[in-house]
Amino acid sequence: MKSDADAPERWVDEHGSALYRYALLRLRDPHKAEEMVQETFLAALQARERFSGESSLRTWLTGILRHKILDLFRREARTLALDDVPEAQQGDVGLIAESFTAAGRWSATLGDWGDPQQALEQGQFWAVLQTCLDRLPERLARLFVLREIMETESEEICQDLAITPTNLWTMLYRARMGLRQCLDRNWVGKARG
Amino acid sequence: MLTCKDVSHLVSTSQERPLGFRERLGLRVHLWMCANCRRFQRQIDLLRLALRKLATEADADPHAPALSAEARQRIREALAERRANTP
Incomplete structure (x- = not known):
């Protein structure tokens, strides 16, 4: 009997799109996503004897892809981290400043999101969440993806991307504030008509 | 006072x-008194939950x-080429 692992060309049709979606969600760039998928298949071809069959082929391929993406993030961190510093040093600008009064109170009442469980069952919620993620500035989004979607620990992110914990926490705070506000405006607002 | x-x-x-x-x-103490911040906390918790589920949903x-x-x-083609070039 022939196993899947014996037909690498067939991998592309069977797993290509799933891997592509995985990469696209994390990289937010169709070209990079395609490139990572290709690298994943090539690496898998090379390492095919090591596929034990204990996990599914999809799981094995996804594991390779995850490593490739983390490697890319590390490589790109050097160029991205440079413009990191000024932003983290500047005071509260834009969204954060707008969100609070001079006395530090919320400048507007926060929207009522209703029952969280129900929210997650709405298809529309996911579409708006995706749009809001896409609107985050590139570096914020990258840190946020690493932390919340790839579930990397804070310490590991700081080490890999050579940033301080305080810097990371501030950036994650900004990302959360931005996403929250975007959802408040586009999802909750819409749901109420 | 916060x-x-x-x-x-x-x-x-607190998530970090x-x-x-x-x-x-x-x-x-602040959350006990402030409905807006309680709402904020629930929303931030929901965000974390949602993002961790996003991958599966996508x-x-x-x-x-x-x-x-x-x-x-x-x-x-890249795969075929690589296969042809490896013994």
Whole structure:
């Protein structure tokens, strides 16, 4: 009997799109996503004897892809981290400043999101969440993806991307504030008509 | 006394590191009094939950983007070439 692992060309049709979606969600760039998928298949071809069959082929391929993406993030961190510093040093600008009064109170009442469980069952919620993620500035989004979607620990992110914990926490705070506000405006607002 | 702004920062930070005793106490007192910040905390918790589920949801989405035919062709060719060049 022939196993899947014996037909690498067939991998592309069977797993290509799933891997592509995985990469696209994390990289937010169709070209990079395609490139990572290709690298994943090539690496898998090379390492095919090591596929034990204990996990599914999809799981094995996804594991390779995850490593490739983390490697890319590390490589790109050097160029991205440079413009990191000024932003983290500047005071509260834009969204954060707008969100609070001079006395530090919320400048507007926060929207009522209703029952969280129900929210997650709405298809529309996911579409708006995706749009809001896409609107985050590139570096914020990258840190946020690493932390919340790839579930990397804070310490590991700081080490890999050579940033301080305080810097990371501030950036994650900004990302959360931005996403929250975007959802408040586009999802909750819409749901109420 | 913590402001809402301080509290919003603490709520986010609490997802990254354990808060100290004074921080926890200040947070609790403020949340007890402030409906907006309680709402904020629930929303930030929901965000974390949602993002961790997003990957699975994106996979199940029938309208999600797929690998284009051209890309698939290119990758198949790259695989065939690599196979031909490896003993």
